[in-house]
Amino acid sequence: MNILVCIKQVPQSESATVINADKTWIVRGGHVEYKMNRFDEYALEEALLIKERLPDVRVDVITFGPERCRDVLKRAFGMGADDGVHILSHDNRYNDPGTLAVQLGREAAKGSYDLILTGIMSEDMMQAQTGQMLAENLGWPCVSSVIGLDLKEKRAHVKRELEGGMKSLVRVTLPCVLTIQAGINIPRYPTLSKILKANRKEVKTVPDTQIDPLQSCEVIQYPAKQRAGVVLQGSREDKARELARILNQKNIMR
Amino acid sequence: MENRDILIIGEHLDGKLKPSTLELVTLGQRMAEQGTRTLGLVLIGDHLDGVCEDAARQTGLDILYLRVPGCDYYNGDIYKTLIQAQAVAWNVSHVITAHSSQGTDYAPGLAVRLYAACITGVNGLEQTENGEPLFSRAICGGNFNTLIRSQSRCTVLTVQPGYFPARDHVDKPGQVSTETHECVSETTQVMGMEKARAAASALGQARIIVSAGRGIGSEENLDVVRRFAALFPGSALGGSRPLIDMGWLEYKHQVGITGAVVSPDVYIACGISGSSQHIAGMNTSGYVIAINTDPHAAIFNVSDLCIVDDLVGFMEAFETLVET
Numbered sequence: 001m002n003i004l005v006c007i008k009q010v011p012q013s014e015s016a017t018v019i020n021a022d023k024t025w026i027v028r029g030g031h032v033e034y035k036m037n038r039f040d041e042y043a044l045e046e047a048l049l050i051k052e053r054l055p056d057v058r059v060d061v062i063t064f065g066p067e068r069c070r071d072v073l074k075r076a077f078g079m080g081a082d083d084g085v086h087i088l089s090h091d092n093r094y095n096d097p098g099t100l101a102v103q104l105g106r107e108a109a110k111g112s113y114d115l116i117l118t119g120i121m122s123e124d125m126m127q128a129q130t131g132q133m134l135a136e137n138l139g140w141p142c143v144s145s146v147i148g149l150d151l152k153e154k155r156a157h158v159k160r161e162l163e164g165g166m167k168s169l170v171r172v173t174l175p176c177v178l179t180i181q182a183g184i185n186i187p188r189y190p191t192l193s194k195i196l197k198a199n200r201k202e203v204k205t206v207p208d209t210q211i212d213p214l215q216s217c218e219v220i221q222y223p224a225k226q227r228a229g230v231v232l233q234g235s236r237e238d239k240a241r242e243l244a245r246i247l248n249q250k251n252i253m254r
Numbered sequence: 255m256e257n258r259d260i261l262i263i264g265e266h267l268d269g270k271l272k273p274s275t276l277e278l279v280t281l282g283q284r285m286a287e288q289g290t291r292t293l294g295l296v297l298i299g300d301h302l303d304g305v306c307e308d309a310a311r312q313t314g315l316d317i318l319y320l321r322v323p324g325c326d327y328y329n330g331d332i333y334k335t336l337i338q339a340q341a342v343a344w345n346v347s348h349v350i351t352a353h354s355s356q357g358t359d360y361a362p363g364l365a366v367r368l369y370a371a372c373i374t375g376v377n378g379l380e381q382t383e384n385g386e387p388l389f390s391r392a393i394c395g396g397n398f399n400t401l402i403r404s405q406s407r408c409t410v411l412t413v414q415p416g417y418f419p420a421r422d423h424v425d426k427p428g429q430v431s432t433e434t435h436e437c438v439s440e441t442t443q444v445m446g447m448e449k450a451r452a453a454a455s456a457l458g459q460a461r462i463i464v465s466a467g468r469g470i471g472s473e474e475n476l477d478v479v480r481r482f483a484a485l486f487p488g489s490a491l492g493g494s495r496p497l498i499d500m501g502w503l504e505y506k507h508q509v510g511i512t513g514a515v516v517s518p519d520v521y522i523a524c525g526i527s528g529s530s531q532h533i534a535g536m537n538t539s540g541y542v543i544a545i546n547t548d549p550h551a552a553i554f555n556v557s558d559l560c561i562v563d564d565l566v567g568f569m570e571a572f573e574t575l576v577e578t
Contacts, residue, residue, distance in 0.1 A: 014548075015548040015551075017394060017550075096371070098371070098372065101366070123395065126391075127374055128362075128374055129362035131362075132358075132360075132361075132362035133363065133372075135363060141331060142359075142363060165505070165512065169445040169446050171443045176441070183499040186500075213405065216402070218388060219400070220400050221398065223396065227555075227557055228558045230559050231562065239568065240572040244576060247486070253486065
């Protein structure tokens with residue numbers, strides 16, 4: 001059985017990120033640290049658990065992005081992934097998920113995969129679209145928001161998370177795409193020996209293709225404040241005193 | 255039912271119309287006010303006569319009930335097939351769905367089938383100088399909003415809950431038309447539902463909720479948050495989803511769309527960045543206080559009082575102050 005996991009590199013934190021001068025995109029200030037998208041870690045872990053459970057399972061990873069994204073494939077190798085493809089992109093702005101899903105689909109079609117896993121969304125762009133679109137491009141079924149997975153008789157038996165703690169139980173034929181929700185497992189850390197091996201591993205790099213996007217980001221702005229948003233000033237003690245005064249006024253202090 | 259420009263897909267649960275459907279209608283109406291667009295509301299499933307009448311009464315829109323015998327639960331494959339056919343038949347400019355476990359499940363695949371742009375998590379509507387709609391959506395954990403322009407003839411939207419409040423009751427109910435489709439999925443079967451685990455009763459009752467997020471840094475620091483919460487009698491401890499996913503807190507503490515939706519008098523968010531899924535679970539609280547080291551954290555946009563400081567340092571200082 002062959003499994004492909006789509007992973008993305010995202011910034012560790014957005015705290016130094018600001019809007020650029022012409023308000024068309026963001027600029028990440030200072031030294032930016034990157035990591036594997038948290039939801040993709042769950043997807044990769046789920047694939048690795050299947051590999052441990054069943055015989056003859058191969059787990060490949062694929063990513064899309066600039067040069068630096070090679071690191072996220074190395075991390076995946078460190079966790080136990082077998083092989084990796086890097087679709088090297090040049091433009092690092094707002095990507096229409098549709099154009100990304102087409103390119104992932106082309107690469108995925110070259111392997112004989114039975115199952116493709118993605119995180120439910122990326123932490124930075126929060127689209128929650130790529131997996132579902134990839135499935136459609138391949139003509140495969142897709143189930144999103146998966147928090148339980150079992151493979152039996154050429155089918156995936158999955159538990160989907162709905163609102164308010166409800167879940168639905170879905171049976172879907174293979175091959176299929178599943179988008180994985182956080183909490184399905186506890187992702188492992190890469191091991192030192194695997195990281196060392198990963199450094200010697202070849203990453204297959206393919207160029208990206210220009211595809212006309214169906215949507216574009218025209219303007220970027222800070223969200224409007226929905227409440228007063230009074231910022232407490234002064235020293236830590238000043239702020240603590242002011243908070244105590246406000247809470248006393250509301251009569252909720254002991 | 256004659257052709258409509260905007261196809262709105264309503265949601266229902268346990269034989270009731272979901273309130274989010276009314277928010278989808280509000281967005282549709284605002285778009286109709288921008289240009290000349292007509293709206294049609296579609297409901298899919300079985301045994302929905304009551305739901306459809308209720309929807310027609312509450313929205314004043316004509317309802318198309320696509321009845322699928324035996325389709326008791328949401329099935330993404332069936333939804334995609336039926337909505338695609340309807341969107342093509344009406345030659346629609348937009349499909350509006352909820353940014354929910356259902357809407358986000360089928361909208362992107364539907365968009366591929368319709369060669370449409372898919373804009374997810376829409377939280378605002380603006381327009382260009384030529385009156386073309388621009389849809390706002392959050393990125394980077396809610397720190398920024400992007401204004402997105404569609405470049406396709408048809409556009410599929412998923413609407414973030416809480417941003418397009420339901421409009422007032424209408425006098426004249428719409429008409430319900432029913433079409434029955436025998437539709438089964440070869441690939442996807444929904445076997446059943448699992449009800450929610452025990453309701454988060456402590457959160458539901460509490461006048462004050464102190465919630466912790468990833469910004470607390472380590473599991474040990476939860477004790478600092480617990481001591482802080484103990485300063486307020488009758489308070490309950492909440493948490494954002496990542497803490498529950500990491501196993502630091504039990505599910506019954508989870509605040510957000512996938513956990514408990516709460517509305518206490520005072521909500522104190524400690525080290526919570528403010529993801530849309532969390533905000534939708536606490537935004538109706540009476541008074542919101544946020545403590546976070548990052549001055550740009552999205553939680554501050556929905557806070558009455560903002561404290562930018564190191565969380566543990568601040569809480570300990572507050573405790574010392576109160577104890578003396």
